[in-house]
Amino acid sequence: MADAILKVFRGDSSGGQEKQYKVPVEEGMVVLDALHYIQANYDNDLAVRWNCKAAKCGSCSAEINGKPRLTCKTRMDSLPQGEPITVYPMKAFPLVKDLVTDVKWNYEVHKKIPPFTPPKDTDWRMKQEDIDRIQEFRKCIECFMCQDVCHILRNHHKKGAFFGPRYMIKIAELEMHPLDTIDRTDLLREEGGVGYCNITKCCTEVCPEHIHITDNAIIPLKERVADKYFDPINWVLKKLKGDNGA
């Protein structure tokens, strides 16, 4: 089969540039195979993060031809033939080296979300139909591509104000769990910054697990916040009860 030309970003926080490589293409080959070929044959020190090479761990996210993709899941034959393939690190996170970025911020956000808290007395019976919708969110492999593509984080650099799509579905999963007992609406509205999302659905488009992040998680969460804080009937009831919170 023909050779492919890859233009891979090489560099670190002090700067860098594209480097061009010629890689032989096999049937069914994915971009991560090409990166491994480069490591083994040209540059041993090409920094790539990867683990399973089976689209299950979400480690190998990068921007292929300008779009966030799992390199292990992007087949060479799905890309425009005869044209060079560009591979860049995720843009929304600080660069470490080559294709590796510093994604620790995501782990810090995770810690801020109160964990699942069940009631003291339950027999743990749950209907499948009641958990179907949260099992969708639990398919998330934490590739952080939704965070990468989210314009609030990527273009407006609002990491201090918005948790990002990954953690919206994390909160949705907990809020919609039939046996969870805590309310995270205050967190969502304030530190979580759910109001920043203006439903452009870029996150849904890049999700390799095809999770309907916007429709099934963020919009229902926005509704919960709206119900609690902005529903006129609730507002009157709260005033009558003398609750001045919100």
Added chain:
Amino acid sequence: MEKYETHVHDVIVIGAGGAGLRAAIEASAQGASVGLVCKSLLGKAHTVMAEGGIAAALANVDVSDNWQTHFKDTMKGGKMLNNWRMAQIHAQEAPDRVKELETWGALFDRTQDGRILQRAFGGHTWKRLCHVGDRTGLEMIRTLQDKGVHSGIDVYMECTITQLLKDGERITGAFGYWRESGRFVVFKTKSIILATGGIGKAFKITSNSWEYTGDGHALAYEAGADLIDMEFVQFHPTGMVWPPSVKGILVTEAVRGEGGILRNSKGERFMEKYDPKRMELSTRDVVARSIYTEVREGRGSPHGGAFLDISQEGADYVKKKLPSMYHQFMEFADIDITKGPMEVGPTTHYVMGGVRVQAENGASTVPGLFAAGEVSGGMHGANRLGGNSLSDLLVFGCRAGLGAAQYANEVNGNALRIDNDELERASREMLQPFDNASGENPYSVHSSLQDTMQDYFGVFRVEEGLKNGLEELQKLKERASHLKIEGSRMFNPGWHLCRDLKSMLIVSEAVAKCAIQRQESRGAHSRVDYPDTDDLKWGNVNSVVSMDGDRMKIGLSPLMDMPEELKKLLAEDK
């Protein structure tokens, strides 16, 4: 001399898969200060790839199930070479460990009446595997991760340990490097739990992720611990065989658990020949050999495998029960498994052998060194049943966490002496590939190693091949001592591979020597020249690997005596 960043903990856990996370959670719950060190980002460990389920005798679907049956199935699957006490504890405690996951937020698929659903799997008498479609490992690791990050554990991500440190006989620390910066780091600690998983990356065709380079096996061996049963490497019968890019990727046993049928190129349901009673749900060693034999005798699929067909169950059922498999074949192989068969063949999946531990607390033969999960040996004997790994991780992760915390408490007050010369040696060894004026590319040596292990130590073995393979390994060891690396210490995968290679060579040598020693066929170890299982000579001994100066020593050690009541249990079905 480089100044080393130092962290001090009561317990250091190396590896953050199911066993490591569960161990860290338990040690922390006991009040120990815990550091969790992992080569990758948190949540990416190989456990994430487990698919079919976690075995526990909850009896939610088949009410006759109980721990005794689970114990018997495990011992029979392991061809009676298992550490019976581990198999017993495992069967007894797995249900509690699964239910505990649910209290931490795990959401298993449900039965009609709202309890945890269980499915059939090879070698299990009853429907026993709790699951979430075919992504059970992801559910487990995410649940443990959620629990872990709120448990006050310090997590050191993308940090590789290259050497354990001792004061006399006793563990006092670990030396390693940050993958990101390449700088060295020292952990002072009273006890260490190894939870580093397996060795699959020493083989060419494997379902394992890059991390599976036998680090914990090698660290323990070099620290003076015993390894046992290293000849027993599990070849999962069903890995993808085409296209080349995905060769070896796992096709979950749940495909067969949910009704998948194996056929050869003539359309014959060949398992009728090899195990007419259990058919596709025979144990993994048997199914792997059967597929291999069909291919070798000319009845394989176009790309050298067998056909596995689940399409008769209907598209909706397949997509609901096996969503990852559906997408995996659609996206990587352009095959719609709801419409036709997939091609599958054996892939290196799991190592039964590992660090010799005490069943109750995971303690190795080195004071302060514990092990849990795949890196430990004994639990699965000569062959592991599907679903028994995830439960193993939880049961023995928890016990090792408890054991290490208790040990740390007992040695409290004793100074943690670290030998500076030892640190210097560890540091020099790591930097050698940069200093060498010339030498080999680590990727070439790794590739040769994978060919050697695949060619000589695969599904079927024979003395001549094993000995040739061992000779090849000695040459590879020589090549691996002259590696040359370019670039800086910053996130340099070539450099990282230099150390991983050393670990892989140690475990490969252990596999080779144990495989030569065991002159019989048992479980996953199939000798063409000794096709029979020889209970009289080999049924009561484990292979033992230990370090003897610069040499690897191989020996035998008798199995522990089994109490009468368990013997009686096992005799019931005979």
